[in-house]
Amino acid sequence: MTHPLDRPVWSALTSERQAPLAVGAGGALRLAPGYGVFAASMDQSPQGVAAIAALDQPEGMLATVEADHTPVPPGLTVLKAAVLSQMVLVELAPAKARDIAIEPLTEADAPAMLALATLTEPGPFFDRTHRLGDFFGVKQDGRLLAMAGERLKPDGFTEVSGVCAHPDARGRGYAGALMRAVIERILARGETAFLHSYADNVGAIALYHSLGFTIRAPMQMRMLTRGDLAQGEPGA
Structure with a gap:
């Protein structure tokens, strides 16, 4: 039986919590524009893979994350391909004593969150990505220095994502504390x-291991586009 995290995007887009944010048809879904560019098909049949190509791309791209290598949907090209390590928390390690003021982030923080993510590139982040889950941040004099939050939510699981710190604030332990x-x-x-x-x-x-995560499986990530920016897929 396929584990839900073998196909984390499809599992999230068909989950109780995030199905309302899924858009698409013909056996393929993506996060609603503004929330993210993650997409997946119901299965890896030629029809399912082709359905991904029919999804809207107002951001100019789609992203897939799968345990298995899958065909490139017809009509799309690979903008970027990479191997990811998928990690699952086994047991949260004891906290280290740190004097870090952490606060929940709200809708009022959305512009600062988008600006920080645009600067540091923790992963695809758009004007509504912060609404995918709870986010926490560290501020100094009202300026957002670091943040971490939630993204994909398959039933029974939640992805930790959006972990980033301003270049001026790295090395202070913010990432671990926020996570x-x-x-x-x-x-x-x-x-x-x-x-x-x-x-x-x-x-x-190494940081994730120190928090109590262990590597579960390698995952194949692709950024796909209809444009002419694709550079090809490494090793293809």
Whole structure:
């Protein structure tokens, strides 16, 4: 039986919590524009894969995350391809004593969140991405320095995402502290926390291990586009 996290995007887009944010037809779905560019088909049949190509792309791209290598949908080209390490929380490690003021982020923080994500590029982030779940941040004199939050929500699971810090504020332990705040909220709901990292991001993976995550599986990430910006897929 396929594990829900083998197809995290499809599992999220058909889940009780995030199905209302799914748009599409013909056996393929994507997050509603403004929330994200993640897309998936019901299965990997030629018809299912082709349905991805029919999805709207107002952002100029779509993103897929799958455990298995899948065909490129006809009419689309690969803008970027990468191997991700999917990690699942086994047990949250004991907290270290840190004097970090963490606060929940609200709709009023949305412009600052988008600006920070645009600067630091923690992953696809748009003007409504912050509405996918709870986000926490660290501010100094009203300026948002770091944040972390939630993204994909398959039934029983929640993805930790949007983890980033301004270049001026790195090395202060903000990422780990903010992730802990997000994880504690996930655990309080009786869910399992998971996340994705580029497989070659040794520093980030070491941080996630220190929090209690373990690598579950490699995942194949693709950014797909109808435009002429594609550079081809490594190894293809």
